[in-house]
Amino acid sequence: MQIDLLVTGVGECATPLGVRARGGSELGRIQVRTGCAIAIDGGRILELGPEAELLARHTPRERLDARGGLVVPGFVDAHTHPVFAGTREDEFEQRTRGATYVEIALAGGGILSSVRGVRGSSKEELLALLLVRLDRFLELGTTTVECKTGYGLALDEELKCLEVLREAQRLHPIEVVPTFLGAHDVPEEYRARKADYVKLLVEEMLPAVHAQGIAEYCDIFTESHVFGLEDSRRILTRARELGLRLRLHADQLTPLGGARLAAELGADSADHLEFVDERGIEALGAAGVVPVLCPLVPIYLRQEREAPGRRMVDAGLAPALSTDFNPGSCYLQSMHEVLVFGALRYRMSAAEALTAATLNAACSLGRGAELGTLEAGKQADLLVLDHTHHRQLVYELGRNPVRAVVKRGRVVVRREPACSNRRP
Numbered sequence: 001m002q003i004d005l006l007v008t009g010v011g012e013c014a015t016p017l018g019v020r021a022r023g024g025s026e027l028g029r030i031q032v033r034t035g036c037a038i039a040i041d042g043g044r045i046l047e048l049g050p051e052a053e054l055l056a057r058h059t060p061r062e063r064l065d066a067r068g069g070l071v072v073p074g075f076v077d078a079h080t081h082p083v084f085a086g087t088r089e090d091e092f093e094q095r096t097r098g099a100t101y102v103e104i105a106l107a108g109g110g111i112l113s114s115v116r117g118v119r120g121s122s123k124e125e126l127l128a129l130l131l132v133r134l135d136r137f138l139e140l141g142t143t144t145v146e147c148k149t150g151y152g153l154a155l156d157e158e159l160k161c162l163e164v165l166r167e168a169q170r171l172h173p174i175e176v177v178p179t180f181l182g183a184h185d186v187p188e189e190y191r192a193r194k195a196d197y198v199k200l201l202v203e204e205m206l207p208a209v210h211a212q213g214i215a216e217y218c219d220i221f222t223e224s225h226v227f228g229l230e231d232s233r234r235i236l237t238r239a240r241e242l243g244l245r246l247r248l249h250a251d252q253l254t255p256l257g258g259a260r261l262a263a264e265l266g267a268d269s270a271d272h273l274e275f276v277d278e279r280g281i282e283a284l285g286a287a288g289v290v291p292v293l294c295p296l297v298p299i300y301l302r303q304e305r306e307a308p309g310r311r312m313v314d315a316g317l318a319p320a321l322s323t324d325f326n327p328g329s330c331y332l333q334s335m336h337e338v339l340v341f342g343a344l345r346y347r348m349s350a351a352e353a354l355t356a357a358t359l360n361a362a363c364s365l366g367r368g369a370e371l372g373t374l375e376a377g378k379q380a381d382l383l384v385l386d387h388t389h390h391r392q393l394v395y396e397l398g399r400n401p402v403r404a405v406v407k408r409g410r411v412v413v414r415r416e417p418a419c420s421n422r423r424p
Contacts (some may be wrong), residue, residue: 001057001058001059002058002059002060003040003041003046003058003059003060003061004040004041004042004043004060004061004062004409005039005040005041005060005061005062005063005064005380005406005409005410006037006038006039006040006054006055006058006060006063006064007037007038007040007063007064007066007071007382007384008037008051008054008055008063008065008066009051009065009066009067009068009069010033010034010035010037010051010066010068010069010071011034011066011068011069011070011388011389012032012033012034012070012071012388012389012390013031013032013033013034013036013038013048013070013071013072013374014030014031014070014071014072014351014354014390015030015031015072015073015354015358015373015374015375016029016073016354016355016358016359016372016373017030017031017373017375018359018368018373019363019368019369020363020368021288021290021320021359021360021363021364021368022318022355022359022360023285023312023313023316023317023318023319023360024313024315024316024317024318027313027318027319027348027351027352027356027360028351028352028355029351029355030351030354030355030390033048035050035051036048036049036050036051037049037051037054037055038054038071038374038380038382039054039057039058039060040380040406040409041409042409043379043380043409043410044377044378044379044380044409045374045375045376045377045378045379046058046376047376048375048376062411064384064406064411066384066403066404067384068388069384069385069386069387069388069403070384070385070386070388070389070390070392070393071374071383071384071385072354072358072374072382072383072385072390072393073358073359073371073372073373073381073382073383074142074143074144074358074381074382074383074405074406074407075140075141075143075144075335075336075357075358075361075383076142076143076144076145076320076357076358076361076362076365076367076371076372077142077145077146077322077323077325077361078146078269078290078292078320078322078361078364078365079146079148079247079271079292079294079322079323079324080145080146080147080322080323080324080325080326081148081150081151081181081324081325081326081327082130082133082134082145082147082326083118083126083130083148083149083151083161083164083165084114084117084118084126084151084326084327085114085118085121085125085126085129086114086116086117086327087327087331088109088110088113088114088327088328091104091109091110091113091328092300094109095301095302096302100301101253101301101328101329102225102253105185106225110185110328111150111151111184111328112185112187112188113328114151114326114328115151115152115157115185115188117151118151118152118157118160118161119152119154119157123160123163123164123167126160126161126164127164127167130164130165130168131171131172133325133333134168134174135172136333137174137333138172138173138174138405138407138412138413139400139402139405139413140333140334140335140336140400140402141335141336141383141385141400141402141405142174142333143174143371143381143383143405143407144174144175144177144361144362144365144367144371145174145175145176145177146177146179146217146365147165147168147176147177147179148179148180148181148184148219149161149162149165149178149179149180149181149182149184149215150181150182150185150219151184152182153182153184153185153186153187154187155200155204155205155208158180158182158205158209159208159209159212159214162178162180162209162212162215163214165178165214166178166214173407173408173410173412174407175371175381175407177216177217177365177367178214178215178216178217179215179216179218179219179247180205180206180209180215180217180218180219180239180244181218181219181220181221182201182205182206182209183198183201183218183219183220183221183226183227183231183235184219184220184221184226185221185226186226186227194231198227198231198234198235201235201238202234202238206218206238206239206242206244207242209242209244210242210243210244215244216244216245216366217244217245217246217247217268218235218236218239218240218245218247219246219247219248219249219271220232220235220236220248220249221249222248222249222250222251222256222258222261223249223252223253223254223256223258224254224256225253229256229257229258229261232248232258233261233264233265236248236265236267237265240265240266245267246265246266246267246268247267247268247269247270247271247292247364248261248267248269248270248271249272250262250270250271250272250273250276250280251270251272251273251274251275251276251277251280252271252272252273252274252275253274253275254275255275255276255277257280258270258280259273259276259277259280259283259284259289259291260279260280260283262283262284262287262289263280263283263284263286263287264283264287266287266289267289268289268290268364268365268366269289269290269291269292269364270284270289270290270291270292271291271292271293271294271322272292272293272294272297272307272324273291273307273308274298274303274305274306274307275305276291276307276308281311281312281315281317282315284312284317285315285316285317290317290318290319290320290360290363290364291307291312291317291318291320292319292321292322292364293307293309293312293319293320293321293322293342293346293356294307294322294323294324294330295307295309295321295338295341295342295344295345295346296324296330296332296337296338296341297324297329297330299341300329300330300331301329306345307346309342309345309346309347309348310346310347310348313346313352318360318363319346319356319360320356320357320360320361320363320364321335321338321339321342321353321356321357321361322335322338322361323335323337334400335357336393336400336401336402337397338357339353339354339393339394340393340394340395340396340397342357342394343394344394348394349394350390350391350392350393350394350395351390353393353394354390354393358371358373359372359373360372379408379409380406380408380409381406381407381408382405382406383402383404383405383406384402384403384404384405384406385401385402385403386401386402386403386417387401400415402415
């Protein structure tokens with residue numbers, strides 16, 4: 001049988017299985033194979049099996065030699081803010097001297113600094129910047145990325161950012177999941193009348209986003225200095241009425257109760273959760289909300305408090321791991337680094353971190369039936385890494401182990417070793 005692609009030379013293939021998020025003792029339950037090959041056609045996985053058998057059964061138009069490397073599902077980054085212009089390294093230095101995230105924000109920096117950058121940039125300029133960032137995601141092994149707006153904070157500006165995401169999806173092999181985050185902060189022109197901005201979100205911005213049909217999700221920064229619980233409930237309820245799925249920045253900076261609100265509203269995810277309490281953990285578990293954890297953010301913000309990741313796993317929750325790539329609180333695009341810090345900060349095993357960064361992240365985006373595992377019938381998104389064993393995923397820090405990236409059955413990245421004539 002002629003097929004599009006055959007992946008051979010696999011040292012080890014490691015993948016979670018199934019279509020639902022895995023938590024508790026199931027989080028680390030993965031399938032590990034050696035000596036297998038992967039047959040791909042029409043953008044989907046046909047079968048995994050012994051290499052000799054698949055070579056006898058299939059004639060590939062293209063062959064990808066893993067050269068004894070580790071093959072895993074493509075990483076799914078379930079929380080990013082990649083549509084921006086300008087960086088904020090000055091704020092990073094302010095934090096090293098003791099300023100807090102909220103202090104910088106209240107002084108007109110933080111998110112509002114990035115708002116000024118987006119408002120001063122054309123759609124073409126933002127698209128060019130975004131495509132470079134998507135290239136970097138892909139080179140680092142991320143094949144699906146959730147992308148939030150949130151640096152426009154005005155109807156035309158937010159629609160501009162969503163249009164940029166739509167155009168990027170057309171031009172780039174990465175799968176983009178667009179999220180409307182108009183409730184990221186209160187813009188400067190509404191600082192003295194936040195109620196009017198909430199009204200604008202509910203009565204104008206959300207209906208316009210819905211009418212355009214260019215966002216899958218609505219997110220919100222639920223914190224007392226931006227949108228409290230009642231404002232968040234009002235905004236998210238309207239978004240849900242319009243057919244948008246829900247995500248929340250919850251309990252990141254204070255124990256406000258955002259996790260319980262996420263559970264109440266049936267959100268797909270509650271993100272950050274550094275200050276989540278036991279009632280919040282119980283509510284998330286009962287509602288089946290995926291906690292999306294961003295282990296580098298507290299370090300980047302110089303905060304001592306971090307999400308109780310191990311406690312969530314032990315309580316049966318199914319966490320995802322994410323970069324939270326953005327210009328202010330985590331300028332990082334490497335999911336591989338995130339896996340390492342998931343192990344260091346949350347005491348995750350390599351298998352647990354892999355599941356959190358693939359299947360669970362895909363499920364938090366409503367894509368568990370399509371993405372996140374290497375199984376027959378699923379979309380063929382996979383990575384060839386130069387690791388020899390899946391435990392090395394969380395063992396080595398500081399370089400890119402990706403040899404090749406396959407997205408929808410097509411090889412979109414090939415990286416040759418620096419000294420290609422050296423023996424392995």
